[in-house]
Amino acid sequence: MMEGEVLVDVRNIKKYFGPIKAVDDISFQVRRGEIFGFMGPNGAGKSTAMKIITCFLEQDSGAVRVAGHDTLTESLAVRQKIGYLPESAPAYGEMTVTGFLEFVADARAIADKAAAIDRVVDMTGLENVRYQTVETLSKGFKRRVGLAQALIHDPEVLILDEPTDGLDPNQKALVQDLINRIARNKAIILSTHILDEVERVCNRALIISKGQILVDSTPQELIARADNHNVIKLELAEGDKALAKRIEDQNWCERVIRQTETQWEIVAKDRENHLGEVMDLLEGVAVTSIAVQEGRLEELFREITEGVCA
C-alpha cells in the first residue's frame, strides 16, 4: 500500500438541476492519509459532489475515479472501495445494532459477516449497545452506527456528509476522535459547517460556494484568516481599566477591544484559545459572562468573497 497515492480523482465535474448549477466545474484529488474537509454554506454543492463520488448521482460532464475506477462505467468496483455516511442516515430504528449491521453486510455480500461486524463494533465503540435497537440509542451512538455501516467492508475511501451535525459538544468530540482513529491508510472526505472541526480533524480544507471551489488550503491557513477565531467575549459587572491593561500586557494578547466600559473582546495574536490565562487574571473580579467565540465559516467565507471582489 503506497502512502500518498491518489484515491479520489475528481476532474471537471458539473451537475445542473435545471437552472441551478449545483456543481460547476470542480476538480480535486484526495490522497491516502488525507482527511479532506469539504466546507461551504448551505446549498454550496457539497452533498451533490459527494453523491456523485459515491455513485448515487451521475454528473452531467467530467469524470471521477475512486481507487482507479470510473464512477460511471465501474460503479460496482467503486462501491466496493467506498464507505458513505449520508447526511440523513436511514433509520431502521426497530433493528438491533447487530441486526442492522448484518443487513448491511448481506447487502454487500460480505463472506465473513461475524468477523466484519465484530471489527466495526469494536472500532466504533458499540460493544455495550450491540443488542439494543437503534431507535433507543442517543444521537451520538446512532451516528456511530452510521459510521460502522460505512466501514463494514473496510473501504479505502470514506465519504462522510456532516458527520457531527446535530450532536452535542461531547458527542461531537467523540465522533471526531473516532474519525481520526479510523483515518489511517484511508482517504476521507467530510463535509462540515464548522471551522473548528476542520482544524481538529482534517489536514486539508476546501471551500466551495455556488458549485465552485474558492479555496484549497490547510486548516491552519484558514484559521489564520478567520479574524474572530477564539476571541474571548467578556462582560464585567463594572469597568476596570487596570484589568484591561493587565490583559493587554500578556505576551499572547494582541488587543483588548472595549466595546463599552464593561463589554470587552480579547484578541490573541496566535488565534489560540487563551481562556485559561484570562480566567487566572479575573480572580476576584465580578464577571457577568465570558465566552470563547468560534471562528465561523460564514464570517471567513464573507472575508474571502469580499477579498475576491475587492
Ligand SMILES: Nc1ncnc2c1ncn2[C@@H]1O[C@H](COP(=O)(O)OP(=O)(O)OP(=O)(O)O)[C@@H](O)[C@H]1O
Ligand atoms: N435533486 C435535486 N433537484 C433539484 N435541485 C437540487 C437537488 N439536489 C440539490 N439541489 C440544489 O443544488 C444546490 C446544491 O445543493 P447541495 O445539497 O449539494 O448543497 P450542500 O452544500 O450539500 O448544502 P447543505 O449544507 O445545505 O447540505 C442547492 O441549490 C440545492 O437546492
